[in-house]
Amino acid sequence: MTGAEGRRATIGRALREAAARLAASSDSPDLDAQLLLAEVLGLERAGLLARLADALPTVAAEPFAAFIDRRVAGEPVAYLLGRAWFHGLSFAVSPAVLIPRPETELMVDWGLAWLAERERTLPAPRMLDVGTGSGAIIVALAHAWRERFPAAAGLPEPRWTAVDLSAAALAMARENARQLVEEAVIDLRHADLWPGGSAEAAAGPTVPATYDLVLANLPYVGTDEVDLLAPDVRDHEPHQALFAGPDGLDCIRRLIAGLPERLAAGGAVGLEVGWTQAEEVATLLAEALPGSAVEVRRDLAGIGRLVVAETRELR
Ligand SMILES: C[S@@+](CC[C@H](N)C(=O)[O-])C[C@H]1O[C@@H](n2cnc3c(N)ncnc32)[C@H](O)[C@@H]1O
Structure with missing residues (x-):
């Protein structure tokens, strides 16, 4: 040169x-x-x-x-670009939503496998994504399900429902559903954990009373741990998506408390957790759903990241 x-x-x-x-x-x-x-x-x-x-x-x-x-x-690249890759798809993101993380793909893969195993025995399963944010989990799952079982296969599609407490996040999830699957295929609800509650803006069509598959990546960072977060995350991502009480488990505990009523017999739940929380959440799930098979799944870094519980047909 x-x-x-x-x-x-x-x-x-x-x-x-x-x-x-x-x-x-x-x-x-x-x-x-x-x-x-x-x-x-x-x-x-x-x-x-x-x-x-x-x-x-x-x-x-x-x-x-x-x-x-x-x-x-310190602004994250994904917010500057307005897009983030997740499960092979390009999602629209803004500072109103958490940037979807690669470790959450574990939940999508587990959920897809769970639905696929029951594709003939459980027609049109009712699936709920709690704390949908950008819609990453439910949109990726619906997209993957449609690729695996195209309409020509004649199988009834799962009934997809998702909730978030943030109206701005729901708008982003709606945009991603429109771009990546089909807007109308996912029923997006403004609610505190469970759809059909008082936080919903307007009474729409009824939502299922129980669900066969519940997936949730809720906030799980403790307010005690704020100093451990990278400044990019702490200063730019929405705190409603990050923090849940002193030990980070406030939202997850409340969700687990609702499971005995909301999870259908034979149903399953998958919860993403922080790096120290898997054992405690596994214990909470075993107590709330007696007789269920509870398992901790690890991410690529070997961290217990996804806690799943599968209930029996009869409970
Ligand atoms: C950690 S982010 C996860 C977003 C998305 N599911 C993902 O995996 O990228 C948690 C989401 O839960 C929502 N959230 C927090 N508390 C909630 C509650 N009580 N009910 C419903 N959604 C809640 C937040 O607004 C946020 O969008």
């Missing part, structure tokens, strides 16, 4: 300079810079990397610098 080329405002040079600025505040400075410049230029990341020697278009310099400033200040 000649001295003149080295100083030229190329895409490669813009990326190197941005990554150097991000090094102190991000765990993935190169990737962040690439994703943000690709967004500014309207390119895929692979396309961007194939153009490192091209001149950086003048009009791109300012919006890219503005993105980097915001990222240096």
Whole structure:
């Protein structure tokens, strides 16, 4: 490279300079810079990397610098892009919703396997996603179910219901349902844990009284643990999606208390938990659902992340 080329405002040079600025505040400075410049230029990341020697278009310099400033200040890349990948799908996200995490894909895979095993014996199972946020779990599950059992297979589709306490989150879930499956296929409800309660904005069609499959990734960070969170998370993600009382279990305990009434005989529940909570939640589930098979499933990091309970046909 000649001295003149080295100083030229190329895409490669813009990326190197941005990554150097991000090094102190991000765990993935190169990737962040690439994703943000690709967004500014309207390119895929692979396309961007194939153009490192091209001149950086003048009009791109300012919006890219503005993105980097915001990222240096801690805004997560997903909020800057307005999108996050989850279970192979691109979800719209905003600061009103938690950015879906890869470890939550474990719950989608387990839920899909549970539904698929019963595809002939349990027609149109009633499935509920509690604390749906961006809709990540239920939209990914409905999408995967439709891929596995296309309409041509003639199987009745599960009845999909999801709730959130945040109206802004529900709007985002609705947008993702519209983009990735079909808006009308998921019944989205504004409710405190269980649909049909007093927090619902308007009386719509009736919701099921009981559910065959309940999945929930509710807030589980303790207010005692606030200092352990990464600043990106603590300062930018919605606190209603993160915190649940001093030990983080307030929401999960309340949900478990409702299970004996709301979970159908033969039904199952899957709860995502924090890294220290699996054993305690497994005990709570065993007490609430006597005779059920309770199991802790680990994520790729070996952390007990998903606690599941399957009840007997007759309870
Ligand atoms: C940890 S986020 C999970 C979002 C999404 N399910 C995911 O996995 O990406 C928890 C969600 O639960 C919602 N939430 C908190 N308390 C709730 C409650 N009592 N009833 C219903 N939803 C609640 C929050 O608004 C937030 O959207």
